[in-house]
Amino acid sequence: MADVPLLAVEDLVVEYMTPSGPVRAVDAVSFVLARGEVLGLVGESGSGKSTVAQALARILGPPAMITAGRVLFEGSDVLAMHEDDLRRFRWRKMSFVLQSAMNALCPVLTIGEQIIDVLVTHERTSARAARERAAHLLELVGIDPARLTSHPHELSGGMRQRVGIALALALDPPLIVMDEPTTALDVVVQHEVLSKIAELKEKLGLSVLFITHDMSIVSQFATRIGVLYAGRLVEMAPTRELFRAPRHPYTKGLLGSFVSLHGPRRRLAGIPGSPPDLRRLPAGCAFRARCAEATARCATEAPVLRGIGEDHSTACHLVSP
Amino acid sequence: MRYLLRQLGLYILAAWASLTLNFIVPRLAPGDPASAMFARYKGQLQPEALAALREAFGFTGGPLHEQYAAYLVHLFRGDLGVSVAYFPAKVTDVLAMGLGWTALLTGSSVVVAFALGSLLGVIAAWRRGGAFDATLPPLLVFLGAFPYFWLAMMLLYGFGFTLDVLPLRHAYADTLAPSMSVSFVASVVEHLLLPATSIVLASVGGWMLSMRSSMIGVLAEDYVTMAHAKGLSPLRIMFHYAARNALLPNVTGFGMALGFVLGGSLLTEIVFSYPGQGYLLVQAVRSQDYPLMQGIFLTITMAVLAANFLVDVLYVWLDPRTRGR
Amino acid sequence: MSEPDQTPPLLDVQQLGKLYRVGGWLRPKHLRALHDASFTLGHGEILALVGESGSGKSTIARLCVRLEAPTSGRILLDGRDVLHEERGHATLAYRRRVQMIFQDPFGSLNPARTIGQHLERPLLLHDKAKTRADLSARVHALLDTVGLVPAPEVAAKYPQELSGGQRQRVAIARALAVEPDLILADEPVSMLDVSIRADVLNLMLDLKEKRGISFLYITHDLASARYVADRMMVMYAGHIVEAGPSDALLEKPLHPYTNLLLSAVPELEGSFARGLPARSGAPALVDPPPGCPFAARCPDVTDICRRETPRPVSLDEGRVVRCHLYPEPSRTRSE
Amino acid sequence: MARSADARTLRAGERAMQTPKIPRKAAAGLVILGVFFLMALVGPLVAPHDPMAFVDIPLQPPSRVHLLGTTGQGQDVWSQTIAGARSSLLVGFVAGLMMTTIGAIVGAVAGTFGGLVDDVLSLLTNVSLVIPALPLAVVLAAYLPAGTRALLVVLVTTGWAWNARVVRAQVLSLRNKDFVAAAIVTGESRLHIVFREILPNMTSVLASCFISATVYAIGAQVGLEFLGLGDMSLVTWGTNLYWASNDAALLTGAWWTLVPTGLSVALVGTALVLVSFSLDEITNPRLRAVSASARALAARGIRMGASTPVVRDHG
Amino acid sequence: SGRRGAARRDPGGVLTVSTEQQASWVRNFNPLLAPGNIRWPTRAGIYEPLFIYDTMGGKVVPWLSSGFSWGPDKRTLHCTLRPGVTWSDGQPFTADDVVFTFEILQRHKALDLFGVWSFLDDVRATGPDALVFSLNKQYVPGLVYLGHQPIVPRHVWRDVPDPVTFTNERPVATGPFTEITVFQNQVYELGRNPRYWQPGKPALRGLRFPAYPGNDQATLALLHGEVDWAGNFVPDVERIFVARDPAHHHYWFPLVGGTVMLYPNAARAPLSDERVRKAISMSIDRALLVKVAMYGYTRAADATGLHDGYARFRSPEAAAAGDWISHDMERAGKLLDEAGYPRRADGLRASADGAPLTLDVHVVTGWSDWIRAAQIIAQGLRALGVTSAARAYDFSAFFEKLQKGAFDLSLGWSSDEPTPYHFYRDLMGTATLRPLGEPAARNWHRFGSEEADALLAAFEGAADEHEEMRLSHALERLFATRAPVIPLFPNPSWAAFNTRHFEGFPSAQDPYAKPSPYSAPECLLVLTRITPRGA
Ligand SMILES: Nc1ncnc2c1ncn2[C@@H]1O[C@H](COP(=O)(O)OP(=O)(O)OP(=O)(O)O)[C@@H](O)[C@H]1O
Ligand SMILES: Nc1ncnc2c1ncn2[C@@H]1O[C@H](COP(=O)(O)OP(=O)(O)OP(=O)(O)O)[C@@H](O)[C@H]1O
Ligand SMILES: [Mg+2]
Numbered sequence A: 001m002a003d004v005p006l007l008a009v010e011d012l013v014v015e016y017m018t019p020s021g022p023v024r025a026v027d028a029v030s031f032v033l034a035r036g037e038v039l040g041l042v043g044e045s046g047s048g049k050s051t052v053a054q055a056l057a058r059i060l061g062p063p064a065m066i067t068a069g070r071v072l073f074e075g076s077d078v079l080a081m082h083e084d085d086l087r088r089f090r091w092r093k094m095s096f097v098l099q100s101a102m103n104a105l106c107p108v109l110t111i112g113e114q115i116i117d118v119l120v121t122h123e124r125t126s127a128r129a130a131r132e133r134a135a136h137l138l139e140l141v142g143i144d145p146a147r148l149t150s151h152p153h154e155l156s157g158g159m160r161q162r163v164g165i166a167l168a169l170a171l172d173p174p175l176i177v178m179d180e181p182t183t184a185l186d187v188v189v190q191h192e193v194l195s196k197i198a199e200l201k202e203k204l205g206l207s208v209l210f211i212t213h214d215m216s217i218v219s220q221f222a223t224r225i226g227v228l229y230a231g232r233l234v235e236m237a238p239t240r241e242l243f244r245a246p247r248h249p250y251t252k253g254l255l256g257s258f259v260s261l262h263g264p265r266r267r268l269a270g271i272p273g274s275p276p277d278l279r280r281l282p283a284g285c286a287f288r289a290r291c292a293e294a295t296a297r298c299a300t301e302a303p304v305l306r307g308i309g310e311d312h313s314t315a316c317h318l319v320s321p
Numbered sequence B: 001m002r003y004l005l006r007q008l009g010l011y012i013l014a015a016w017a018s019l020t021l022n023f024i025v026p027r028l029a030p031g032d033p034a035s036a037m038f039a040r041y042k043g044q045l046q047p048e049a050l051a052a053l054r055e056a057f058g059f060t061g062g063p064l065h066e067q068y069a070a071y072l073v074h075l076f077r078g079d080l081g082v083s084v085a086y087f088p089a090k091v092t093d094v095l096a097m098g099l100g101w102t103a104l105l106t107g108s109s110v111v112v113a114f115a116l117g118s119l120l121g122v123i124a125a126w127r128r129g130g131a132f133d134a135t136l137p138p139l140l141v142f143l144g145a146f147p148y149f150w151l152a153m154m155l156l157y158g159f160g161f162t163l164d165v166l167p168l169r170h171a172y173a174d175t176l177a178p179s180m181s182v183s184f185v186a187s188v189v190e191h192l193l194l195p196a197t198s199i200v201l202a203s204v205g206g207w208m209l210s211m212r213s214s215m216i217g218v219l220a221e222d223y224v225t226m227a228h229a230k231g232l233s234p235l236r237i238m239f240h241y242a243a244r245n246a247l248l249p250n251v252t253g254f255g256m257a258l259g260f261v262l263g264g265s266l267l268t269e270i271v272f273s274y275p276g277q278g279y280l281l282v283q284a285v286r287s288q289d290y291p292l293m294q295g296i297f298l299t300i301t302m303a304v305l306a307a308n309f310l311v312d313v314l315y316v317w318l319d320p321r322t323r324g325r
Numbered sequence C: 001m002s003e004p005d006q007t008p009p010l011l012d013v014q015q016l017g018k019l020y021r022v023g024g025w026l027r028p029k030h031l032r033a034l035h036d037a038s039f040t041l042g043h044g045e046i047l048a049l050v051g052e053s054g055s056g057k058s059t060i061a062r063l064c065v066r067l068e069a070p071t072s073g074r075i076l077l078d079g080r081d082v083l084h085e086e087r088g089h090a091t092l093a094y095r096r097r098v099q100m101i102f103q104d105p106f107g108s109l110n111p112a113r114t115i116g117q118h119l120e121r122p123l124l125l126h127d128k129a130k131t132r133a134d135l136s137a138r139v140h141a142l143l144d145t146v147g148l149v150p151a152p153e154v155a156a157k158y159p160q161e162l163s164g165g166q167r168q169r170v171a172i173a174r175a176l177a178v179e180p181d182l183i184l185a186d187e188p189v190s191m192l193d194v195s196i197r198a199d200v201l202n203l204m205l206d207l208k209e210k211r212g213i214s215f216l217y218i219t220h221d222l223a224s225a226r227y228v229a230d231r232m233m234v235m236y237a238g239h240i241v242e243a244g245p246s247d248a249l250l251e252k253p254l255h256p257y258t259n260l261l262l263s264a265v266p267e268l269e270g271s272f273a274r275g276l277p278a279r280s281g282a283p284a285l286v287d288p289p290p291g292c293p294f295a296a297r298c299p300d301v302t303d304i305c306r307r308e309t310p311r312p313v314s315l316d317e318g319r320v321v322r323c324h325l326y327p328e329p330s331r332t333r334s335e
Numbered sequence D: 001m002a003r004s005a006d007a008r009t010l011r012a013g014e015r016a017m018q019t020p021k022i023p024r025k026a027a028a029g030l031v032i033l034g035v036f037f038l039m040a041l042v043g044p045l046v047a048p049h050d051p052m053a054f055v056d057i058p059l060q061p062p063s064r065v066h067l068l069g070t071t072g073q074g075q076d077v078w079s080q081t082i083a084g085a086r087s088s089l090l091v092g093f094v095a096g097l098m099m100t101t102i103g104a105i106v107g108a109v110a111g112t113f114g115g116l117v118d119d120v121l122s123l124l125t126n127v128s129l130v131i132p133a134l135p136l137a138v139v140l141a142a143y144l145p146a147g148t149r150a151l152l153v154v155l156v157t158t159g160w161a162w163n164a165r166v167v168r169a170q171v172l173s174l175r176n177k178d179f180v181a182a183a184i185v186t187g188e189s190r191l192h193i194v195f196r197e198i199l200p201n202m203t204s205v206l207a208s209c210f211i212s213a214t215v216y217a218i219g220a221q222v223g224l225e226f227l228g229l230g231d232m233s234l235v236t237w238g239t240n241l242y243w244a245s246n247d248a249a250l251l252t253g254a255w256w257t258l259v260p261t262g263l264s265v266a267l268v269g270t271a272l273v274l275v276s277f278s279l280d281e282i283t284n285p286r287l288r289a290v291s292a293s294a295r296a297l298a299a300r301g302i303r304m305g306a307s308t309p310v311v312r313d314h315g
Numbered sequence E: 001s002g003r004r005g006a007a008r009r010d011p012g013g014v015l016t017v018s019t020e021q022q023a024s025w026v027r028n029f030n031p032l033l034a035p036g037n038i039r040w041p042t043r044a045g046i047y048e049p050l051f052i053y054d055t056m057g058g059k060v061v062p063w064l065s066s067g068f069s070w071g072p073d074k075r076t077l078h079c080t081l082r083p084g085v086t087w088s089d090g091q092p093f094t095a096d097d098v099v100f101t102f103e104i105l106q107r108h109k110a111l112d113l114f115g116v117w118s119f120l121d122d123v124r125a126t127g128p129d130a131l132v133f134s135l136n137k138q139y140v141p142g143l144v145y146l147g148h149q150p151i152v153p154r155h156v157w158r159d160v161p162d163p164v165t166f167t168n169e170r171p172v173a174t175g176p177f178t179e180i181t182v183f184q185n186q187v188y189e190l191g192r193n194p195r196y197w198q199p200g201k202p203a204l205r206g207l208r209f210p211a212y213p214g215n216d217q218a219t220l221a222l223l224h225g226e227v228d229w230a231g232n233f234v235p236d237v238e239r240i241f242v243a244r245d246p247a248h249h250h251y252w253f254p255l256v257g258g259t260v261m262l263y264p265n266a267a268r269a270p271l272s273d274e275r276v277r278k279a280i281s282m283s284i285d286r287a288l289l290v291k292v293a294m295y296g297y298t299r300a301a302d303a304t305g306l307h308d309g310y311a312r313f314r315s316p317e318a319a320a321a322g323d324w325i326s327h328d329m330e331r332a333g334k335l336l337d338e339a340g341y342p343r344r345a346d347g348l349r350a351s352a353d354g355a356p357l358t359l360d361v362h363v364v365t366g367w368s369d370w371i372r373a374a375q376i377i378a379q380g381l382r383a384l385g386v387t388s389a390a391r392a393y394d395f396s397a398f399f400e401k402l403q404k405g406a407f408d409l410s411l412g413w414s415s416d417e418p419t420p421y422h423f424y425r426d427l428m429g430t431a432t433l434r435p436l437g438e439p440a441a442r443n444w445h446r447f448g449s450e451e452a453d454a455l456l457a458a459f460e461g462a463a464d465e466h467e468e469m470r471l472s473h474a475l476e477r478l479f480a481t482r483a484p485v486i487p488l489f490p491n492p493s494w495a496a497f498n499t500r501h502f503e504g505f506p507s508a509q510d511p512y513a514k515p516s517p518y519s520a521p522e523c524l525l526v527l528t529r530i531t532p533r534g535a
């Protein structure tokens, strides 16, 4: 068991069957997540981060479908599971904190009902024990347990997001997927929520798949970072390494687009052009059109993710190992 | 609470508007309502008898605003005047006979149609694209496109007349006296079956479709995705998380539709001689019984307004977000 | 706060206030979206306005561009009291000078019209083109200016055929069409991806330098404010709590709220473990209590903060702060 | 970034708009409507008989001579059905148009002017919405002199409010769109904004308003005429049913006097509803995407279930 | 037929009658009110009149009175009462009750439905079973109004504060059925009077009245065997009713329900001309009208306009004199040419000012047979070159226009009192003539003839039936020459019977009364005659 990674994703492909043709939102993505690790997944809007995350537990709604790949959780393939096994797997093994807190909580149920629901479904605990546990969970994330009887709309955004975290912790799952847990929040509140997560991570030793589009946030959490572009993983490296020596032109551009509060002012470079339309992906490298260094080979051959150093891999023809 | 108070204000205003409409329409219409009322005697009555009757009905002239004031005062005393067709019965007494039956027929069929339609809509949305979803909605739309009374006539002919398995008319068997006995209740249910079915058939499709589309919207919401992620059972997600939210927009539609369905059940009552307001209204119209007609229009309107208010209360109960407001 | 200049500033906003009526007919309540806001904006200057969501940033922009009328205060354009001179709606002359760019590039263009049509309207309305040929030449020139090439092709497209960054450039081109002196940019990049934000920010800088256009740049992102703006203002709950040159303000924040904001901004390879100098919480905007709106969260709160609303205090280096920690030396502005 | 989700759905919506393909449902609806319109237009020319004329023995079942038999009075049912199509569709569509126009004007005025004007107009709208339509229509129709004009008045008075409400809501949401603010900032006049900026974005809403108004108008017209509250000397679908029931069609087993008209009403109603569904789907890309993917899955024999389907046969 | 039909009640001597069409019943047994306001058979069944005029036999049947006799000056009427009659509470029936009843009418004009006090001076009891009516003029035709007045018991009604609004929920009466055994809103039943004055009668144990809101429902119930005696119109009766059970399903539609007329407004330009009226009459295809509008249940009217209730008064030569009753387009056209309404180039006839001659036909919304008839009439007029359409109005509007003379052509009904006196008085007399715009109780078409007035005056004092007959023939001839109105067809009296459980209904073979249940007071003759089968 020890040599089996907690999560191994192999060549995952997810497509949205839109009326105007399939959109390949995730294209042959592979990565491994070890126990106790925090893996960061970054990329701009529409690059497929959320799609990857939700495909892991197969909770993507229509018109999504998974058309290839394997998702091995502790060695067993989630994509091959039957409905019932899948239900037992969810939340017990892998829980979620979703992008927008307001929408992730059901507006007509109380906070308590939503937490207790999980406990009762998976652990068959008595209602009283479940209520106690729910109260404890709220306390853990710093919310007054009296709020169990509140409805989501009665809480502030930050509180809702923390309820989301409490919910994710309910069954002590080995893996928590956090999909942009703070994008909807103001910086001050974001800071509070993130520090709570940091604190819990230390305390509970969680394994986390952390998804964000904000490089500065992920830099403080993740042990390793994967960069997604147009549904493909273009670079993967330990956090330090990635910030110190980005290899893929997109990663470089991304890091160059960030303005800093301190230090010297330099002219922002940004990345010219805009992300490609996933329905009409050109042949070859998807980043080609925005890449200053693109060659003829980039136009014909799609680069694959290759190791280029210790624990560092990238998908670019320009980078030799 | 504020929300409910505001709605209540709206209904009170609507009630006043319909009271006033009720007063004005006959007076704007061509012809003199008082003489029209007595036209039903087809000239058998001597002019003296007519004049005397006029007085008995309180048709005194006077300026419009005085008439209006008198009209309102009478209404507040619960005095809707005397029916012409059922002279000298009071309009209120005539109304009292039909009100319960209309409430029973409309109420039960609306509730059944709403519940059934919503349930079917939930299932269709849950299994969208499946055989169920592909066949039932178009079928029900088609059924719903027939005039209510047409379906009623077909059911009456098929089950009542040709097959002879269900009663042709009335709200209970003529041989029974109203009571709370089992046989009476059974008879009421038996008589309710055909008219209610025709209303349900005609209106269930609309509910199903609106529920289906709001459900499809809700199923794409993050909290439903979250509920799936939580590993809850499909039934629990379907009803606890999705349907309850999808129901909300339909509940507001429910109040509106009530008035519409009531119109349909009015026609259905006529086909089945169901002793409710529907037939009374038509009878009143045909016999120029203005006091009765006005009384029926008012009671129907008030009932719809009251039902709407109940629906609002229900809405507030269903949607915690409105409670604070 | 401005020295007695010979030439008045381009825009001089004085004690601007805005109340929104919320709630029913019988017992209306008032939401104080903006309270006593004063600032100036010079020719060829970029002034950034930062603050959390709901702090009143857009309200300032909407009032300045005269989409709405303020409840109180004055707006001076080149020293002329425009609200007084043009009662009711703004005149075309005002529109010609003050333009606006909106936050949502998907909502600010009409899906039913082509890019060309979007740019033709202001040109026609403001008599910037005489003939058809002139008109299309001007449209193409505008598109060139914002870097949308080939212009004729872009002009024929509908907004939905462009990416977010391209659309935002169309919005800028539309604002430029009337050759304004001032553009109010309400979070022009917050809905764009990081990788394409730089383009729009750089375009603003270019326009300032090459054409001398002034910008009021509204954002909640302190870093981008620092990048483009010469001066910055920080808003909290409808109050401008602090203003000053960008670098100085970030280097040495004076107001406790500015301080809080700065320490909450995530930094590359920083740490969330460090605490914040104040609690979180939302200010009451509807029928707000007297005193400083930040009092409830302020670590340095004193009694006076709960009783009296502080006035803006001018300090050295063009800095202004609105906090009881900085006592008023004397009245800086006569009322 | 919080808004990127909205942005994405918007983008998806626009994509859907770019591919104007008539959905199957709409096509079916349009074909049915086309047939009825043709019937209404040229029908009276090709109809075998004067619909009013008493041409044969009453209550003849369908035969080669009388395709749909004869009425209780010996008129030709087929000719009456065709003639009914003309007047019923005319009244239905004219009333639908009037209701949409009035609703659009009231809704647009309330939505754009706001303030007291809006308060008063929306109150009026809401009040007329909660007053039950058919009883009011019956009372109105009873007082007005029977005839087509009165029928239109009745239908429009009882049916405009729904459209006003829909249009107002739509105008309100469009009015808050930034492109309207942008137009104001550009210096556009209010009229230009209402008619050139807002209304062109509401065509699908107005179209579906028109459709539902027409469905209501046809149904209510048939209902009122069935009650004998129309002009009985005309041949319409409503009077056809009135006469059929008056001649005790069901008692004599003369289903052919009831069925063609009932079916016509239902077919026209269904066709209109189908068209409006398709409008819904065109404007609501989520509905369209869901049904498209359901079809794609069904083609592979997979039922849409609770979990993301895994389809390996492909790609 | 099916399950329910088979499980049908055993009537147990209770006769089910369908006559009024009502959504639900309201309890009102006040016999002084107009028939439409009270439950049938209050005026004749619970209460009873002094005598009954038998339309079919053309004779008076004594009922509560045993005889009437006129004084020599024809201004007093002596009446003797039947001995041994008691009220249902056991009190004796006396002349005081009759006097009391007429006194109520005198006090409450709203109850004097036929205006008896317009010719009465006084009613006086001359003994316990004798009374005398004093008239203020000679008025023989008024007899029927006196004789048909239901009589109420003085000992009960003298305590009634307002007889106009009194609903009389528990009637005390002399009729065969006085007990209200069941009263619900969808059905009520009457039980027999234990003290009825005709020994052994009624043979029925009771009467039962389900509420049928419309013709459709009533017919449906009849076909289903739920009704024994029905007075509603049944379409295609042979096929849908009789054929279902020829042994027990019967009907009899004698033509005694008045005459349906086309009233031409004689106070308006073209119709004041006799020739135009006759031309219109000749343009009407009455055979088609009878077939289509009336299912062939009647026949075309003749030139006297009289229906079969006046059969014995009808003079064949008068009928033959009216040559304007047959369908003859050619002569109709000639008559119009003569009258000065020639065809224009476009085929339309021009009126005096050259505009197309337009004559619309007014009918009542929902009166389907009339609408059909109006359509056929309009069809005929159009063939004649006259622009014409059927215009349906709501009854009130229709009737208002009719009374005020705001019409050109309008369908309408006729009077059906025992003698043609009333019939012709209303069609040709000047008594009810009013100027246009003023409501006229009768004579809506505004045709008055002094010649007719003289004959009618003579009729009022007619010494005997011979005299009446002679006067009637003169009136008929006058009618046939002047064509004041255009008779269309006599109306049938509707009656259908189910003889599975009861027998003794009137029929063509045994025409002892008008067969419709709604024809009061003749229904009393039927109610006391029917017997349960096998009893
Ligand atoms: N329901 C859907 N139908 C069609 N396409 C979709 C759907 N959902 C997502 N997509 C497309 O799939 C791609 C990936 O979407 P995804 O939500 O995974 O992006 P993301 O990286 O999470 O972006 P964000 O940062 O905005 O959350 C996008 O291009 C998006 O347009
Ligand atoms: N029309 C309005 N009616 C009532 N309240 C309003 C209205 N417009 C704005 N507000 C309120 O005024 C306050 C300031 O709004 P404003 O839009 O200026 O904030 P902002 O700083 O631009 O926020 P964001 O960053 O979210 O755009 C908010 O609390 C908002 O809810
Ligand atoms: Mg995402």
Ligand SMILES: [Mg+2]
Pocket: C057, C058, C059, C186
């Ligand atoms: Mg804003």
